[in-house]
Amino acid sequence: MAKVTAEITMSLDGFVAGPNRTLEDPLGAGGEELHEWAFRLKTFQEMHGGEGGATDSDDELMAAAVSAVGAIVMGRRMFSGGEGPWADDPNATGWWGDDPPFHKPVFVLTHHEREPLVLSDTTFTFVTDGIESAVEQARSAAGDKNVGVQGGAQAIQQALDAGLLDELQLHVAPLLLGDGVRLFNEDAGRTKRLEQVSVRESPAGVVHLSFRISAPDQAGASRA
Amino acid sequence: MAKVTAEITMSLDGFVAGPNRTLEDPLGAGGEELHEWAFRLKTFQEMHGGEGGATDSDDELMAAAVSAVGAIVMGRRMFSGGEGPWADDPNATGWWGDDPPFHKPVFVLTHHEREPLVLSDTTFTFVTDGIESAVEQARSAAGDKNVGVQGGAQAIQQALDAGLLDELQLHVAPLLLGDGVRLFNEDAGRTKRLEQVSVRESPAGVVHLSFRISAPDQAGASRA
Numbered sequence: 001m002a003k004v005t006a007e008i009t010m011s012l013d014g015f016v017a018g019p020n021r022t023l024e025d026p027l028g029a030g031g032e033e034l035h036e037w038a039f040r041l042k043t044f045q046e047m048h049g050g051e052g053g054a055t056d057s058d059d060e061l062m063a064a065a066v067s068a069v070g071a072i073v074m075g076r077r078m079f080s081g082g083e084g085p086w087a088d089d090p091n092a093t094g095w096w097g098d099d100p101p102f103h104k105p106v107f108v109l110t111h112h113e114r115e116p117l118v119l120s121d122t123t124f125t126f127v128t129d130g131i132e133s134a135v136e137q138a139r140s141a142a143g144d145k146n147v148g149v150q151g152g153a154q155a156i157q158q159a160l161d162a163g164l165l166d167e168l169q170l171h172v173a174p175l176l177l178g179d180g181v182r183l184f185n186e187d188a189g190r191t192k193r194l195e196q197v198s199v200r201e202s203p204a205g206v207v208h209l210s211f212r213i214s215a216p217d218q219a220g221a222s223r224a
Numbered sequence: 225m226a227k228v229t230a231e232i233t234m235s236l237d238g239f240v241a242g243p244n245r246t247l248e249d250p251l252g253a254g255g256e257e258l259h260e261w262a263f264r265l266k267t268f269q270e271m272h273g274g275e276g277g278a279t280d281s282d283d284e285l286m287a288a289a290v291s292a293v294g295a296i297v298m299g300r301r302m303f304s305g306g307e308g309p310w311a312d313d314p315n316a317t318g319w320w321g322d323d324p325p326f327h328k329p330v331f332v333l334t335h336h337e338r339e340p341l342v343l344s345d346t347t348f349t350f351v352t353d354g355i356e357s358a359v360e361q362a363r364s365a366a367g368d369k370n371v372g373v374q375g376g377a378q379a380i381q382q383a384l385d386a387g388l389l390d391e392l393q394l395h396v397a398p399l400l401l402g403d404g405v406r407l408f409n410e411d412a413g414r415t416k417r418l419e420q421v422s423v424r425e426s427p428a429g430v431v432h433l434s435f436r437i438s439a440p441d442q443a444g445a446s447r448a
């Protein structure tokens with residue numbers, strides 16, 4: 001069966017976006033630097049309508065990850081570029097322009113009902129009844145491929161907390177942002193243990209880690 | 225010249241100790257699990273007066289790290305096992321028993337002056353004038369070997385913030401502790417960029433990352 005995966009770039013101190021986010025700078029201070037390893041790649045450039053770019057092992061990894069995903073789940077803020085004027089505008093076309101880089105069905109978690117939005121070859125479907133429903137709808141749309149929960153942090157946290165994620169792929173960048181949006185919830189509940197399944201070095205100085213996530217009833221509760 | 229290095233095990237969500245720390249459980253809930261990769265090793269067992277233990281690539285890595293360090297800097301809480309009754313007792317012998325596992329000079333950051341304490345082949349020297357002084361004294365004691373800032377989080381943060389660290393060696397364990405003691409300060413200052421110099425897989429499911437740290441005047445300020 002197709003898997004539900006999450007993939008995101010995190011700083012060494014745990015942030016997926018920096019402080020002082022604005023509509024012009026939705027990743028906040030230092031946030032763009034997190035993604036430098038990806039921006040330079042041929043696959044990234046192609047997705048964004050550009051040309052050229054590196055074709056090294058990072059590009060192979062990114063191309064494989066993109067190809068494995070048949071439908072995407074994202075949070076409302078990722079759709080709208082933060083808490084800007086588009087966030088609650090039912091006619092807004094989002095942050096990504098007329099030709100979004102997704103090129104596949106996208107399911108947006110939101111509290112505001114609206115009709116699906118078709119922009120070029122990306123269809124955004126707005127889901128108001130929660131992460132389980134979004135993942136289920138994405139699963140139908142993805143066919144044999146995986147569902148990719150691609151951010152932001154809150155959407156990934158919700159999927160993790162709901163036991164919906166099978167795999168987590170983290171790109172850890174050697175940056176200390178010091179403040180911003182954390183990937184992982186602060187939660188004084190039981191310890192959660194993941195299974196590290198691969199470690200890959202990058203020519204761009206990040207490290208690619210992938211983890212398998214057990215079903216909640218099998219996950220390791222703290223032995224302490 | 226000998227280097228100043230810091231080495232510590234961190235959970236994937238950034239904690240070096242869990243919540244609810246006590247004198248009996250100074251690493252807090254989930255904190256012992258962080259160190260399972262190390263507890264099982266021959267080098268660890270030998271340092272703690274034990275026998276046996278695994279001799280895999282993790283053990284080689286630990287043996288090399290221990291051998292490279294000629295003197296240790298640690299915080300008062302690491303000496304005393306947290307905020308227990310020993311923390312402010314000038315006659316306390318610390319948390320580590322009559323035969324501490326360090327076997328080399330240790331410089332303890334504290335606000336309380338006291339004479340050096342000799343326990344078996346470990347001498348604890350108490351330093352009341354700050355991290356620079358502790359590192360300088362450790363450097364003299366270390367000879368040609370490195371100074372190891374071995375925790376806790378606060379001592380490593382102080383060394384990092386003061387620009388005293390040349391290298392950081394992180395063992396990242398696939399655990400989400402959710403709460404506890406964070407390794408890195410929350411600090412909305414400029415973005416700090418480290419240079420990832422090695423990535424090593426572990427048979428115990430952690431990943432060993434090592435970073436070179438530029439002098440503060442060369443470190444990358446945020447370009448954002």
